C-alpha cells in the first residue's frame with residue numbers, strides 16, 4: 001500500500017484484509033476519534049512449542065484488585081462525603097466491578113463519576129483533591145504522578161500551593177497523623193476553595209484520579225514499610241488477611257516455564273492439584289490424574305530444555321508494579337520454601353525468586369506508554385514483544401494471560417492468538433469473548449487440564 005490518504009471505500013477494503021475479528025476500543029472523551037478498531041490475531045488453539053509468556057500483573061499474577069477497588073471506592077466516598085458504611089454501603093460488586101477492574105485508571109474513574117456524580121458535594125470534591133495533591137507532592141514517589149498533580153493545580157490556578165508557607169512546613173514531616181491531615185485539608189480548602197468556580201465531567205475525572213492514586217499509593221507505601229498487617233486490620237478488620245498474594249498456580253508456573261522445576265515434580269504437581277481443587281471444587285478421576293501427572297513432568301522437561309522468555313505487562317505505573325512485585329515475590333519465595341525440603345536445588349530456586357529482576361526478562365508498565373494508550377490498546381503487549389525480542393513470525397508461539405476483558409483484547413490486538421483468560425471472583429462478570437480460552441480454574445487448570453496448550457507428542 002503506497003497511498004497515504006485514502007477514501008472510505010479504499011479504507012474498507014484495506015480493513016477487510018486485516019482480519020476477521022475486530023475489537024472496538026472506546027477512547028476517553030477528550031480524544032479523537034471516538035473509538036479505534038483493532039484487528040485481532042486469529043485464535044490459536046494449540047502450539048508445538050512456546051517461546052514466550054506475557055502476563056498481566058493485577059488479578060493474574062497477584063491479588064491487588066482488593067486494594068485498587070478499595071481506593072476507587074474511597075474516591076467516591078470522599079467526593080460524596082459518605083465516609084462510613086452506614087451512610088453508604090459501598091460499590092456494588094456485580095454492577096460496578098466489571099467496569100472498574102482491568103481497564104485504565106481513567107476509564108475506571110470515568111465510570112464511577114458517571115454513575116455516582118449525583119451524590120457528589122462540590123466542597124468535598126475540592127477538599128479531597130487539594131489534600132490528595134498536597135500529599136502527592138510531599139510524600140509521593142512517582143515523578144510522573146507529581147507532574148500530573150501540578151498540571152491539575154495549574155488548570156485551577158492553584159499552583160502557588162507549592163510555595164505556600166504552611167505547605168512548606170508540612171514538607172519537613174516524615175508522616176502525617178490524622179489530625180495533621182484534617183488541619184491541612186481545612187487550611188487548603190479555606191485558602192483555595194474559590195478557585196474552583198465550576199466543575200465539569202472532565203474536571204471530576206482528573207481530580208478523581210488524583211484522589212484515587214493518593215489513597216492507593218499511601219497504602220502501597222505502608223506495605224513497602226512492612227505495615228501490611230496494620231492496614232489489613234484497619235481496612236478489612238483482619239490483620240491476617242494478605243493484601244497482596246500470588247494468584248493460584250503462580251508459584252509453580254513461574255519456575256516451570258523458566259525450566260527450573262527439575263526435581264520434586266510430585267510436590268509441585270500436588271501443589272497445583274490442591275490449588276485446582278480448591279478453585280474449582282472439582283477433582284480429577286484416577287486415570288486423568290495419572291495422565292496429568294505424566295504430562296506435567298514432560299512439560300517441565302520441555303521447558304528445562306527450552307525455557308521461555310517472560311514479561312509482566314501491566315497498566316499500573318512502575319512505582320506500583322515495583323512494590324507489588326517485590327511483595328509477591330516474597331510470598332512466592334515463602335511458598336516454595338514451605339513446599340520443598342532443604343537442598344541445593346531449593347536454595348538455587350529461591351535465589352532466582354529473591355528479586356523479580358532476576359526472574360522477568362521484561363517489565364512493561366504504564367510508564368512505558370501513556371495513560372491514553374493502555375489496555376485494551378495493544379501498545380503495552382507490543383512493547384513487551386519488542387523488549388523480549390520475539391520475531392513477528394513467532395507471535396504464534398507466545399502465550400498471554402489476563403483476567404479481564406480489556407486485557408484479553410490487548411493480547412490479541414498485539415498479534416498474539418493464544419490469549420488465555422484466567423478470571424477470578426472480581427472479574428467473573430467480564431465479557432471474555434476475545435479470549436481463546438476462558439479457564440475458570442485459573443493457571444492450575446491451564447497446566448493440568450490443557451498442558452499449557454502445548455501439543456504433547
Ligand SMILES: [Mg+2]
Nearest residue numbers: 056058059403
Ligand atoms: Mg488484571
